[in-house]
Amino acid sequence: MSASGAYNLSxxxxxxxxxxxxxxxxxxxxxxxxxxLTPLAFETGATPLRLEAVATSDKVSYVELKxxxxxxxxxxxxxxxxxxLPDKADAKPPFLVRLSEKKxxxxxxxxxxxxxxxxxxxxxxxxxxxxxxxxxxxGMQFMEIRMREPxxxxxxxxxxxxxxxxxxxxxxxxTNR
Numbered sequence: 001m002s003a004s005g006a007y008n009l010s011x012x013x014x015x016x017x018x019x020x021x022x023x024x025x026x027x028x029x030x031x032x033x034x035x036x037l038t039p040l041a042f043e044t045g046a047t048p049l050r051l052e053a054v055a056t057s058d059k060v061s062y063v064e065l066k067x068x069x070x071x072x073x074x075x076x077x078x079x080x081x082x083x084x085l086p087d088k089a090d091a092k093p094p095f096l097v098r099l100s101e102k103k104x105x106x107x108x109x110x111x112x113x114x115x116x117x118x119x120x121x122x123x124x125x126x127x128x129x130x131x132x133x134x135x136x137x138x139g140m141q142f143m144e145i146r147m148r149e150p151x152x153x154x155x156x157x158x159x160x161x162x163x164x165x166x167x168x169x170x171x172x173x174x175t176n177r
Contacts, residue, residue, distance in 0.1 A: 018134050021142040025084040028094075028158055028167040030074065037082060040158070040167035041071045047110055047163065049119050055112035062107045063119070063163065065099065070106075070155055070168035077150035077171060081158065084140045093143065094160035096127040098152070099168075106155050106168075118161060127151070 019035040029037035045063045049055075085091050099106035110119040128148050135142040145158075151171050158167040 018144065019082060021084075021135055021137070022082075025140055026165075027083070029082040030072070030169070031080040031082060040081075040169055042165045043067075043070070043157075043168050045157075045159070045163040045166045047119060049110060049112045051112075051118050051163075054117055055114050057114050059112045061110050061112070061119075063110045063121075063159065063166075064102070065106045065157065065166065065168065066104075068101060068104055068106070070157075070170040072169040074169050074171055075174040077152075078147050079151070079169075079171075081145040082134075082142065083145070083158075084142055087136050087139050087141045091141070092160075093131055093145070094158050094167075095121050096129055096145065096156060096158050097121055097125050098127060099155040099157055101155070106157070108157065108159070121159065127156070 017035060019029075019031055019037050022029060022037055024039070027039040029039055031037055043065050045065050047061055047063045049059060049061045081096075083094070085093055097108045099108055101107075109122050109125050111122060112119055130146045130148055132144045132146070133141045134144055153171050153173055155170050156168065
């Protein structure tokens with residue numbers, strides 16, 4: 001311990017660095033090894049559930065994305081994502097889900113609950129990440145999403161309440177050169 005009473009840990013641990021918050025707060029970003037941010041492509045999802053109406057009964061269905069593959073390809077099984085979320089107590093971050101293939105499309109289970117509008121993703125379909133708030137500014141939180149465990153090869157989506165803005169990516173194995 002130094003004379004000031006603080007521990008000097010700089011030689012023991014590398015300090016983490018994070019990318020600066022980007023100007024466009026509407027996108028979801030993927031960080032590369034140098035913390036450069038690239039926005040993920042958005043796709044539009046569809047569901048047979050009536051999202052605008054209060055559900056009269058519990059229903060299990062799906063959210064579907066057209067096409068067999070996402071446009072964005074990543075090769076790291078421990079990606080880091082960055083996004084903005086309203087700085088409110090009831091703000092919920094979007095979910096990371098693994099998509100299944102079904103007749104030339106990609107799907108995730110969704111359900112409507114009696115007495116509520118909208119949809120929910122079943123807990124067993126959600127990839128459980130770590131969320132970290134990095135900055136607050138102008139009523140928004142800039143946050144990082146990291147995986148708790150490495151992702152498996154496959155199709156994924158980051159999905160919130162807006163089916164018009166679902167960020168998608170495909171994880172493929174890294175090839176040795």
